[in-house]
Amino acid sequence: xxxxxxxxxxxxxxxxxxxxxxxxxxxxxxxxxxxxxxxxxxxxxxxxxxxxxxxxxxxxxxxxxxxxxxxxxxxxxxxxxxxxxxxxxxxxxxxxxxxxxxxxxxxxxxxxxxxxxxxxxxxxxxxxxxxxxxxxxxxxxxxxxxxxxxxxxxxxxxxxxxxxxxxxxxxxxxxxxxxxxxxxxxxxxxxxxxxxxxxxxxxxxxxxxxxxxxxxxxxxxxxxxxxxxxxxxxxxxxxxxxxxxxxxxxxxxxxxxxxxxxxxxxxxxxxxxxxxxxxxxxxxxxxxxxxxxxxxxxxxxxxxxxxxxxxxxxxxxxxxxxxxxxxxxxxxxxxxxxxxxxxxxxxxxxxxxxxxxxxxxxxxxxxxxxxxxxxxxxxxxxxxxxxxxxxxxxxxxxxxxxxxxxxxxxxxxxxxxxxxxxxxxxxxxxxxxxxxxxxxxxxxxxxxxxxxxxxxxxxxxx
Amino acid sequence: xxxxxxxxxxxxxxxxxxxxxxxxxxxxxxxxxxxxxxxxxxxxxxxxxxxxxxxxxxxxxxxxxxxxxxxxxxxxxxxxxxxxxxxxxxxxxxxxxxxxxxxxxxxxxxxxxxxxxxxxxxxxxxxxxxxxxxxxxxxxxxxxxxxxxxxxxxxxxxxxxxxxxxxxxxxxxxxxxxxxxxxxxxxxxxxxxxxxxxxxxxxxxxxxxxxxxxxxxxxxxxxxxxxxxxxxxxxxxxxxxxxxxxxxxxxxxxxxxxxxxxxxxxxxxxxxxxxxxxxxxxxxxxxxxxxxxxxxxxxxxxxxxxxxxxxxxxxxxxxxxxxxxxxxxxxxxxxxxxxxxxxxxxxxxxxxxxxxxxxxxxxxxxxxxxxxxxxxxxxxxxxxxxxxxxxxxxxxxxxxxxxxxxxxxxxxxxxxxxxxxxxxxxxxxxxxxxxxxxxxxxxxxxxxxxxxxxxxxxxxxxxxxxxxxxxxxxxxxxxxxx
Numbered sequence: 001x002x003x004x005x006x007x008x009x010x011x012x013x014x015x016x017x018x019x020x021x022x023x024x025x026x027x028x029x030x031x032x033x034x035x036x037x038x039x040x041x042x043x044x045x046x047x048x049x050x051x052x053x054x055x056x057x058x059x060x061x062x063x064x065x066x067x068x069x070x071x072x073x074x075x076x077x078x079x080x081x082x083x084x085x086x087x088x089x090x091x092x093x094x095x096x097x098x099x100x101x102x103x104x105x106x107x108x109x110x111x112x113x114x115x116x117x118x119x120x121x122x123x124x125x126x127x128x129x130x131x132x133x134x135x136x137x138x139x140x141x142x143x144x145x146x147x148x149x150x151x152x153x154x155x156x157x158x159x160x161x162x163x164x165x166x167x168x169x170x171x172x173x174x175x176x177x178x179x180x181x182x183x184x185x186x187x188x189x190x191x192x193x194x195x196x197x198x199x200x201x202x203x204x205x206x207x208x209x210x211x212x213x214x215x216x217x218x219x220x221x222x223x224x225x226x227x228x229x230x231x232x233x234x235x236x237x238x239x240x241x242x243x244x245x246x247x248x249x250x251x252x253x254x255x256x257x258x259x260x261x262x263x264x265x266x267x268x269x270x271x272x273x274x275x276x277x278x279x280x281x282x283x284x285x286x287x288x289x290x291x292x293x294x295x296x297x298x299x300x301x302x303x304x305x306x307x308x309x310x311x312x313x314x315x316x317x318x319x320x321x322x323x324x325x326x327x328x329x330x331x332x333x334x335x336x337x338x339x340x341x342x343x344x345x346x347x348x349x350x351x352x353x354x355x356x357x358x359x360x361x362x363x364x365x366x367x368x369x370x371x372x373x374x375x376x377x378x379x380x381x382x383x384x385x386x387x388x389x390x391x392x393x394x395x396x397x398x399x400x401x402x403x404x405x406x407x408x409x410x411x412x413x414x415x416x417x418x419x420x421x422x423x424x425x426x427x428x429x430x431x432x433x434x435x436x437x438x439x440x441x442x443x444x445x446x447x448x449x450x451x452x453x454x455x456x457x458x459x460x461x462x
Numbered sequence: 463x464x465x466x467x468x469x470x471x472x473x474x475x476x477x478x479x480x481x482x483x484x485x486x487x488x489x490x491x492x493x494x495x496x497x498x499x500x501x502x503x504x505x506x507x508x509x510x511x512x513x514x515x516x517x518x519x520x521x522x523x524x525x526x527x528x529x530x531x532x533x534x535x536x537x538x539x540x541x542x543x544x545x546x547x548x549x550x551x552x553x554x555x556x557x558x559x560x561x562x563x564x565x566x567x568x569x570x571x572x573x574x575x576x577x578x579x580x581x582x583x584x585x586x587x588x589x590x591x592x593x594x595x596x597x598x599x600x601x602x603x604x605x606x607x608x609x610x611x612x613x614x615x616x617x618x619x620x621x622x623x624x625x626x627x628x629x630x631x632x633x634x635x636x637x638x639x640x641x642x643x644x645x646x647x648x649x650x651x652x653x654x655x656x657x658x659x660x661x662x663x664x665x666x667x668x669x670x671x672x673x674x675x676x677x678x679x680x681x682x683x684x685x686x687x688x689x690x691x692x693x694x695x696x697x698x699x700x701x702x703x704x705x706x707x708x709x710x711x712x713x714x715x716x717x718x719x720x721x722x723x724x725x726x727x728x729x730x731x732x733x734x735x736x737x738x739x740x741x742x743x744x745x746x747x748x749x750x751x752x753x754x755x756x757x758x759x760x761x762x763x764x765x766x767x768x769x770x771x772x773x774x775x776x777x778x779x780x781x782x783x784x785x786x787x788x789x790x791x792x793x794x795x796x797x798x799x800x801x802x803x804x805x806x807x808x809x810x811x812x813x814x815x816x817x818x819x820x821x822x823x824x825x826x827x828x829x830x831x832x833x834x835x836x837x838x839x840x841x842x843x844x845x846x847x848x849x850x851x852x853x854x855x856x857x858x859x860x861x862x863x864x865x866x867x868x869x870x871x872x873x874x875x876x877x878x879x880x881x882x883x884x885x886x887x888x889x890x891x892x893x894x895x896x897x898x899x900x901x902x903x904x905x906x907x908x909x910x911x912x913x914x915x916x917x918x919x920x921x922x923x924x925x926x927x928x929x930x931x932x933x934x935x936x937x938x939x940x941x942x943x944x
Contacts, residue, residue, distance in 0.1 A: 005662075005693065005729075010599045010760040054546040061537045061545065068537030070528065078525040083516060084744040085588075085737075120587055120746075120768045121552075127767055131624055132477040136603075157598055157624070157764070228472065261472060275552040276772030292477035295484065296624070299594055300587035300768030304744030309537060309773065 015152050024378075024388040033386065035413065043418045046388040048204060048356045049409040050238065050273035052330040056323050057272070060313065067309040077308070084304040087297050089118040093311035097281060100314045101266060104236045104324070109249040111283055117293040118307070119280040120300030122234050122267035123153050126198075128300075129263060129282060130158040132292045133228050139163045139192040140230075141183045143175045145359075145395035145402070147204045154198070163187040163194070166398045169361075172350065173206055175199065175214045180221045196228030196261075197221065202235040202245065205395050205404035206359045207352030209239055215251035219258055229262045237271030237324055240332035241353035249283075259285030268310070270356065271327070277306045331356070331408060334415070338407040341419030345426045349405075356408040360389070363401030365426065374400040385425045387418055481623035486615055491846070491856035500854070502881055510886050513856040515671060515824045516877040517705065517741035519798040523791055524740065527781060534780035536773060544776065551772045554765050556585050560775040563782035564749060571704035571739055571792055576716045578751065584761045585775075586748035587768025589701045589735035593620040593665075595750055595764045596731055599757050600695050601627045601662040607697070608650045608664045610634050610642045612827075612863035612870070614671045614699075621665070630654045630661070633866045636829075639818065640673055642666070642681050647688050663695030663729075664688070668714065669702040672863050672872035673827050674820030676706060682718045686725050697731045704739025704792065706822040707800035719753065727753040736778070738824065739795065745774045799824070799876060802883070806875045809887045813894040824876035828857070831869030833897055842868040853893045855886055 024046050033041035061068065070078040084090065094113040101111045119125040134140065136159025142150060143165040154160055165183040167173040180197070187194045197218060201210040210218075222229040231248040239245040252258050264283040269275035279302055282293050314320060338358055342349055347365075349358040366373040371393050378391040381403075392402035407415060483489075491513050500508035532540035536548045551557060561580040568578045586592040601607065603626030609617060610632040621629060632650040634640040647664070654661045664685060668677040677685075689696040698715040706712040715732065719725055732751040737743035747770050750761045782788060807817050807826055817826040834841040839861045846859040849871075860870035875883065 005600075005695070006756060006760070007599055007602050009602075010756060015760075015763040049550060051546070051550060054549065057549075058542050058545050061542050062539060065538065068532075068535045068541075070525070076525060078528065079518070079521045082521055082524070082742045082744050083518065085746070121766075124587075124767045132474055133472070135474050135476075152763075152766075157767075226472075269552070274549045276549050278552075278769050278771050286472075288473055288477065292473065292482075295482040298587075298619075299591045299624075301746050303746050303771035303774040305774045305777065306771040 009157060015156055024382050024390065027382050028388040031386075033414065033417075035417075039417075040386065042382065042386045042388050043414060043421075044388050044409065045406045045418060046390045046404070047409050048270070048404075048406050049275060050270055050327070050331075050356050051409050052273070052334065053323065053327040054273060056326060057313070060316070060319050060323075064312060064316075067312045070308070072308075081304040081308050084307075085301065087118075087294055087301060089116070089302070090304060090307040090311055092315070093302075093307040094118065096311050096314035097266075099317075100320055101236075101281075101283070103317070103320060104271070105245070105247045105250060109247065109253065111249075115283055115285060115287075115290055117282040117284070117290055117297055118302050119282060119293075119297050120278040120302060121269065121275070121280040122232065122265050123149070123280070124278075124297075124300040125265045125267070125280040125282045126150070126153045126230075126232065127158060128293050128296045129230055129265070129289075130154050130160045131296060132289055133230075133263075134158070134160045134195040135193075136160065137192070138195045139187050141165050141180070141187065141194060141197045143167050143173075143179070143199055145173070145205050145392055145397035145404075147200060148390070148394045148396075150198070160195075161192055163190070163192060164396055164398075165197070169350075169399055169402075172208070173203075173359075174211065175217065177217050177221065180217070184225065194225065194227055196230060198230040198232065200232040200235070201248065202233075202239060202354035204235065204355060205357060205390065205392075206350055207355035207357055208350065209243060209245045209354050210248075211243070212246050212251065215246060215248055219248070219251055219255065219262070222261055223258060227261070229258075230265060231262065232265040234265065234267040235270050235355050236266070237327070238331055238356060239354040240328040240335065243353060245354065261286070263289060271324075277310070278302060279306065279310065334407045334412075337412065337415055338405065338419070341415070342405075342422070345419065345423040347422070347426070357404050357406040360403045360405050361401065362403055363399070366401050369400060371400045377401075378403070381422075381425070385421050387421060476624060481619060483616060483619040483623070486618075486862055491850055491858065494850050495856045498854075500882065500885070502885075506885070507854065509850065509854045509856055510882060510889070511856050511877065512873045512875070512886060513858045514877050515738070515872075515874050516743065517738055517795070517799075517824050518877050518879075519741070519802065520791060520795045521741055523794060524742075524781070527784070527787055528777075531780060531784075534777050536776055541776075548772045548776050552769065554585070554762055554769060556583065556770065557772065557775045557779055559783065560770075560779040563779045564747075567782045567788060568703075568734060568749075568751070570788060572700075572712055572714050572716075574712065574714060574717050576714065576720065578716070582751050582753070582758055584750040584752070584758060585765050585768075585770045586733075586750055586761075587770075588737060588743070588746045588748040589699065589733055590616070590620050590748065591746075591765075591768040592733040592735065592748040592750045593617065593697075593699065594625065595761050595768075596697055596733065596752075596757075597621045597625040597627050598764060599760045600697075600731075601625070603627065605660045605662045606630050606654050608632050608647070608654070608661060610640075610646070610666060612640070612672055612860055612865035613665075614667060615858075615862045615864075617665070627662075628659060629665075630659070631864055631866075632664070636818075636867055636870075639675070640670075642677075642685065644684050644688070647684070651692065661692070661694055663697060665697045665699065667699040667702070669700075669706060669712070669822035671702060671823060672825060672858070672860075673818055674823030674825055675818065676710060676712050676822050678710065679713050679718070682713060682715060683722070686715070686718050686722065686730075689729055690724075690726055693729075695729050695731060697733065699733045701733065701735045701738050702823050703734070704795070705799060705824060707796045707803060708821045710821060712822070728757075729754070731757060740791075745778070746770060747774065747778065802875050806873075806883070806887070810890060813891050814898075815890065815894065818870075825872050825874040828871045828873055829869060830871055831867075834869050837868050839868055845869075846871070849893070852896075853889045855889060 028042045028044050031041045033043040094116050098111040098113045139161040141163050165179050266281045268279040284290050349360045390404040495509040495511045498508045500510040532538040535541045536545045561583040565578040565580040606628040608630050632646050730753045734749040736747040752758050816829045858872040
């Protein structure tokens with residue numbers, strides 16, 4: 001059918017699924033590792049999921065049969081839940097979620113349920129904020145490297161542009177005032193009106209929490225420019241080591257001039273490992289944003305069925321405390337395993353204290369210190385070593401050679417197998433010369449990939 | 463709330479305009495209800511909500527099923543072994559068993575022997591999300607869809623707000639029971655062309671909200687030919703497909719495709735939901751079903767913004783694959799809706815209120831033209847305020863559905879229990895009796911539309927029988943020979 005019978009959005013590829021981030025997934029899906037049935041298959045290390053603590057929730061469920069049976073205080077509430085589609089959300093759930101968010105921040109800040117907007121996952125929350133805060137053609141600044149999905153979530157249907165704030169390994173990829181100013185000026189050069197900054201704290205893909213200094217820099221910057229700050233804090237509950245997590249909410253304490261321009265995005269997909277349930281939220285001190293976002297949430301409400309279950313789970317403060325502490329402990333151990341396994345292979349990673357992944361430094365393994373070199377190394381790791389990891393370029397990193405490697409979505413055994421494969425690959429020196437065995441790199445995918453690399457430069461030519 | 467200077471310019475136009483549609487009169491009645499809701503014992507004088515097209519008639523059957531089928535919930539002892547896999551499942555293709563169950567249910571509920579392909583099922587955040595996804599896929603900002611009036615008020619929000627597309631009305635009239643005609647289609651298309659607006663498709667609701675009627679084959683064929691000739695899309699919102707309770711039987715666009723191999727299938731798209739037939743709006747289960755592969759792919763990617771909770775997918779996959787249960791549920795739902803509709807329409811008729819003859823939906827389309835002080839939108843809204851204030855019933859005025867004729871109102875009957883319905887019917891009775899008494903007392907002048915007062919030529923009709931009085935009005939009966 002003629003592409004012009006469809007919309008431009010349908011015909012373009014801003015959905016981002018031609019990026020390498022997804023190509024590795026496709027390779028995995030065609031040949032997934034299984035310890036018994038497919039031990040030479042590809043191990044999925046590109047998926048930031050938290051599969052470490054389901055057993056804790058399962059045992060809670062066994063001792064709390066009521067939510068499963070749609071029972072509350074001995075009476076059935078099936079009818080009430082079946083009919084409940086109020087976009088203000090189930091009050092008990094919002095209250096429990098607000099309390100949980102406060103708890104994750106050491107109760108240094110209090111979240112008001114009335115300022116919370118429920119959305120179908122953080123994916124929807126981020127898109128909704130773009131619709132509320134920016135016109136098509138306007139821009140948000142994002143520090144690199146950033147979550148590849150933002151290219152779709154923030155830009156695709158909204159028409160909003162992303163301008164990168166370049167961060168480098170020279171200072172651990174921290175966000176500096178100079179980098180912010182440079183990004184802002186770059187946007188101006190491209191005639192893009194900047195409406196805000198969006199950061200992820202803890203960072204994906206870095207796995208580091210944002211420092212207080214960075215938070216202050218960010219807040220001062222957005223105040224000076226009269227723009228917004230969105231803090232995507234979906235990994236807040238995965239901070240397993242010091243320094244402690246500091247939310248932008250905490251950095252705002254005592255600053256009366258900012259609550260109308262700072263917005264937090266949250267989700268239960270990472271902290272609680274429940275991505276299937278589609279639970280996201282926007283927290284804003286700006287009543288107009290709350291009002292507009294609430295109305296927009298009609299396009300992606302959370303199932304009342306799920307809201308009710310989670311309202312009971314999260315209201316159990318004893319459980320949330322035990323869960324959060326145990327979960328962090330397990331994440332810390334798993335992180336250690338990965339970091340040590342990498343070290344044994346002669347590979348280091350950025351020192352990190354949060355998240356479900358490590359930001360791995362493979363610059364020394366590149367044949368050439370370019371993105372082509374990174375792509376070549378990535379191909380080898382996916383197709384020869386059999387590990388689907390995410391190349392830094394898919395996260396818009398400015399320095400080639402960095403990769404995101406996930407550790408919380410597999411068993412210890414599988415992680416060990418992965419580390420062994422990597423070690424073998426590096427020890428036998430395969431990374432530094434051609435193995436002689438060419439892996440077929442589909443031409444269309446390669447062409448798309450190279451197009452993607454150069455298109456980010458072309459953006460300014462609008 | 464007032465927009466104060468520091469906050470207002472920081473937001474987008476979309477966030478501050480009225481595209482959300484909540485300033486419409488459709489919602490004013492809800493506000494009246496929210497501030498004074500009826501309760502049989504605690505607030506028996508309160509406003510009864512008859513503006514909400516919900517189906518509460520069969521929730522007991524589903525509740526029973528859930529109780530008996532513990533393994534359908536991943537939170538019960540019986541089902542918790544699936545918890546990890548399901549809680550972790552965020553694939554936008556949806557659980558395979560969910561897609562299969564939905565496809566099967568869609569076919570079953572239509573009763574036409576059509577098989578729906580699970581691979582074409584795309585999830586969305588309710589039908590609200592489904593409509594918006596299709597608008598994003600099929601049209602660019604500034605382009606338009608044609609929609610027959612009267613239509614569901616929230617289409618204005620769902621299809622236009624964030625997408626930037628426009629809706630152009632296809633005017634339908636009571637003279638032919640609001641059927642969509644070829645000339646009405648052509649006229650709407652022409653009008654858009656003249657305004658230099660590119661039409662990308664037609665959106666119809668079948669069965670219709672607010673009419674409660676199903677489209678006949680002739681109309682469907684007219685629509686399909688029209689869109690094929692113009693090379694534009696046809697979106698059929700079939701969310702009320704399971705609510706057909708009497709003849710004629712439901713005919714869906716899929717049936718027309720089956721019978722007409724010349725139709726370009728890639729122009730046909732369906733939206734569906736479990737909110738109406740099963741009465742589960744809280745579970746947010748919407749479906750985009752397109753015969754166009756590119757649209758399926760694009761819609762699926764967009765569904766990331768509003769997937770169905772995997773916990774809910776799992777439960778419903780189990781429930782809807784229970785063939786015996788769904789057969790019983792569909793039959794019983796039909797029976798209960800039919801009964802409710804019959805009682806409602808016959809009791810209204812006894813009080814002199816006629817409804818458009820209908821065979822589906824959760825509502826009636828009432829003709830209250832005889833109660834209008836003037837045959838204008840203002841007259842309709844004035845009557846509506848009286849209905850809310852005096853009758854304490856929230857019904858929906860036709861103007862909120864963009865109906866071109868004043869005096870029609872949608873009244874929902876499936877979202878209240880029998881006792882409440884009885885109270886509502888009594889209130890209708892009292893209101894109508896008071897209205898008749900008032901007309902007698904005022905010498906009927908107030909019933910005449912103002913436009914007659916300025917007329918210089920006499921009509922051959924007596925002042926007692928102008929066309930605006932209902933033919934069943936006691937006034938007419940009094941002067942017309944038996």
